[in-house]
Amino acid sequence: MVKEFNGFNLVAHNCLINANVDWGNVSEARRLFDEMPERNEVSWTVLISGLLRCGRVDEAMWYFGRNPFQNVFLWTATISGLVHNGLSYEAMGVFVKMLASGVAPNDVTFTSVVRACGDLGDFGLGKSVLVLIVKFGFEDKLSVSNSLVSFNLKLGNIDLARRIFNRMEERDVVSWTAILDMYVDTGDLIEARRIFDEMPERNEISWSVMISRYSQGGYSKEAVSLFHEMIQCGFIPNTSCYSSVISALASLKALQEGKNIHGHVLKIGMDRDIFIFCSLVDLYCKSGNTKDGRLVFDSILEKNVVCWNSMVTGYSLNGQLAEAKELFNQIPNKNNISWNSLITGYIETENFDRAFETFNEMILSGEQSNKSTFSSVLKACASLVSLEKGEYMHAKVVKLGFQNDVFMGTALVDMYAKTGHIESSRKVFNGMLIKNEIAWTAMIQGLAENGFAEESLSLFEEMERTSTITPNDLILLSVFFACSHCGLVDKGLFYFNSMEKVYGIKPSERHYTSVVDMLSRAGRISEAEMFITDMPFEPEVNAWAALLSGCKTYGNEKLAEKIAKKLSELAETKSGGYVLLSNIYASSGRWLDVSNIRKMMQEKGVKKSRGCSWIEVRNRIHLFLSQDDSHAQSSEIGEVLKLLNSEMVIL
Template sequence: MNPALKSLFSTNPNNKNFKFYVEKCNHLLKSISSKGSVREGTLLHGHLLKMGISSERYVAVKLLIMYLNFRKPAEANEIVKKFNGFDAVVHNCMIDANIRWGNIEEARRLFDEMPERNEVSWTALISGFMKHGRVEESMWYFERNPFQSVVSWTAAISGLVQNRSSFEALKVFLRLLESETKPNEVTFTSVVKASLELGNFRFGMSIIGLIVKFGFENYLSVSNSLITLCLRMGEIDLARRIFDRMEQRDVVSWTAILDMYVEMGDLGEAQRIFDEMPERNVVSWCAIIARYSQKGYPKEALKLFRRMFEEGFKPNVSCLSSVLSALATLENLRAGQNIHAQILKTGIDGDIFIDSSLIDFYCKCRETKDGRMVFDSITEKTVVSWNCMVGGYSLNGQMEEGRDLFDKMPCRDNVTWSAIIAGYVENKEFDKVFELFNEMLLSGETPNSSTFSSLLCACASMASLENGRNLHGKLIKVGVQYDVFLGTALIDMYAKSGDIENSKLVFDRMPKRNEVSWTVMIQGLAESGFVEESLALFEEMKITSSIAPNELMLVSVLFACSHSGLINKGLQYFRSMEAVYGIKPKGRHYTCVVDMLSRSGRLYEAEEFINNMPFQPEANAFAALLSGCKTYKNEEIAERTAQKLCELAEKGSFLSAGYVLLSNIYASAGRWVDVSNIRKLMKEKGLKKSSGCSWVEVKNHVHFFHSEDGTHWKSPEVYEMLELLRFEMVQ
């Protein structure tokens, strides 16, 4: 038994201590009502009956509240009957309880039968309808409320924000100001949330002025919402100043400022902030783990997860989902299986977020069978779980299974369409990509950025300029053509389709560029033969932007130098990679240098460069040197390179193109026996020379033609036309 309750039972009240005794009873009633047990409450009620004070109004009201909190309507109704006539407080208690129980119609009935209502009655009904998503009815009562104090105004504003009617919430707030009612801290917190949801940062900034004017800048909830607002606006220094000025901070305050440093990529400062937190709970632990996982730091997330366990905290559903996401990124199957076992043990495997995370985890670890088992075990599947499984099949190239599941889906959203389209793009089934896209448009679903990115990637891979232009038109219509990701995809598509002018036009018009945008444009110019412009753009990037050169960008720069004969400049770039940019050259960088030297006839330097490489050269490096030997007819180096090629061939790491190149060198030197030996070796290894391929786009359909191939459905007509052209040329 509760010690305080036991002490009360042993107290013998008299005239001197009766007031103290009643206060003690009231305190116990309040305590038991909020966190006690039904048994203790019943015992106390019995004691109060015995002492003859249970019918006192202030005691009876607290007993009523206790039984309502215990969800004991029968006992509550018995207490109500003992009240002599109408009591507004009792009615308000009953209205509030029925709203909490979900009996909104009963709450309305109680409200309607009240002979007189006070501010609490009206506010309770306004909040109640808002909590149950019945916004119009709530606002009907709000407009008719005769007690429009800050409490009822705030109930309407916060309710509208909770129901994602933030624009209406701001309109009500402006009416509140016109009524000369002074807002309170809850009002301002709700209004800042509305500004955030709408992305109306100008309005949000004006709210800051009002907060200072009314003196609420030091209230905890207001300061927390202001920190979030400043972070969303990119006002990082202001957010930090608000945080530093706060006299009191809670988990929300610390987590918001923690988010800021994780978002900035400053993990050291984020960790320092986390370690400084005076008190950490499950929410704070789960928040930082989730942020690290979401921002691409899975190892750090897992380290924190282990620390969390060591300090005695148990993860919640959100935390487990974040950990599974981190393990999926690392493809750590065994650790994920252990987490799955813990989930089954604790009985939370029926949670939709956990199940979706498990499906995603298994699919990213290439275990789609296990992912399908989890999917099939879900009794009530949502579109999220369907999307995870369809996306999992697409990710693993199992397009037949993915399409089968896609066709069975009861409903689809743009994530579903994007997942299946991306799968077909990844598997180079481009005909199905555009077929599905047309189906998506006919279904009425609006493509998102991810869908457009996949489609533009397909156009770039096929060099399908017509389809790419059509997509560009749709992007202009939607108004997202200069989104940094879609803009980059457009640059790549135009460059790979041979329309470098439009590629440059898109790049020049982009208001914001990232590392990938610059890389794609530099690469596109280099591969399209505009080598001088490519190098000039690289230099411009170094001067005008804060973006540092990356590995792929430097491959393009070296490629440009190789194809423009700028050997010394290319070597200078290569040497500066590690010294200036801190990038250790990889095999492809070395291959570019070999190609650069070989193209200019500096074959001995190229051979020495290969011999001095700190790791095994790529096959393409030898192929580049062989190509130079063929051009400059250097059989001596070709012989030595051929020997290296044989060694690579034994390891299975040489390409058929290299054998063909070596065969051509021997043929040009008249060494037909060696040519025969090379061809025999290729036959033994099952290697074939890649046939020539060309394609043409007619009416948005791409037609592929291979050398001496008659599989195209119009091959007879094509060859007939070729014969006619040949005849005309001879004539």
């Protein structure tokens, strides 16, 4: 029976205090509590836990120190509230006082205490708490077991977390989601999906975790498929889930489906979520629709740096560098991703001088370059064959302590190989603590392309012998290139025939073309012709061009003319075959035929790519195209060339 006096109802007053806390009227809740002529355990617990929920820790602890009751519910509410506010150390202090007062913890207490141990990252403290859990007989309580699984996962004790999970007699969706998170965080998506499929019950978080990681890991089709399955099962996606699936659709460039989700997001009232809208900007831009991407961007009322970066990246991806630069200048708080977006755009459009200018501006602005920045700029150095700039970047990488990063090492290996400094490339490669397949590919390819074909093959054999790396299609292309350039045709054919049987790789058009080139260079023209005829698909133009080149080298004019006709049928807009045939005629002195080929090219609108070269003088890149006098100093350069020509004539 509820006590009543002077019209006061204790239960009703407790409910009013709780309601005001839920509504955020904390001051009113305190007033009601302070005016109560009588209070019970519930009154104190409701107020203290309510204050802690609202982040008013000092006030809560003031009341806690004055409460006359010593019961497990009040102690537990205080410990849980402190943990909720990130005060795990203080929570453990209250827990110790609770034990000292003689109050026995319950399963909810231990759930909060284990979480506090995890937040503190103290495994020893967690073991001590585990002893108490066993002592009080709560080791089989579901909530306690779940907290122990999460605790061990947080501290990296994956085996122990799995053992606890395996011995649990009862599991709920929290248990399964925790162990699912474990495999997701370790990147084992196959095992994560197995766990997900085994889950007897799933919630929105379980679905979202799998969809998000599929999307982040590049498994875009799987992410979209799982999203559709989630909808069919009647679950309502959260904002994180929508953001992930839109990102997956952006990678797939599935614009129409992305538009459908965009419309649905607007319909259900998520039109103000910044993460969803950043993903939508990315979707439209990756699909080549920067106009709609900009409309979405402009509709975001409170833009963060992620939004700005998404739009700058979108413009850069589509080659709209003027728009990207203009928007970049408007970003109120740039970060290194902002700078990297612009630098990458310049590099992708081969505007290398602007890329270096932007990098220098980044350094002068005080923004710290990261690994992504250096990877991009080293790629530019490799494309420009600029050893001086590459060595400068290498020094910066060492200064910032990035030299042991596998991706940075790979970028340096590639840069030195592309600039012809193969010894430095070897040195960086040999010094790498970890070598992935990209690093091995860069070194094997670098050696082959720099004329060290035999060393390239030796390194490939070393990789097979000493590492766990399985050859990929790019490595095998480099092996074929090496075999071709050192005349080891039979060895190259052996590796080609081993692709499916040994390495499980189905040869692509490029692999077949490489074999044609290998046979043609060695003068085995008949074999090359038979090989190209027996291909399981239509040979690419480069395959015929490789055979045509072999005909030129070994003077097989009859076959060359036959191939040239084939090339004219396959690629009327490709100049390679016609140029090679023209060269064959020229080497034989058949100038009339040369003239006819060039006339045919003009009639069909086929143009030979203009010659292009560049030189670096005093840290500035000068670009030259054949028959182009647009350079600011072209007249002075012409005068110097005339002088040199006259000097050579005199000599």
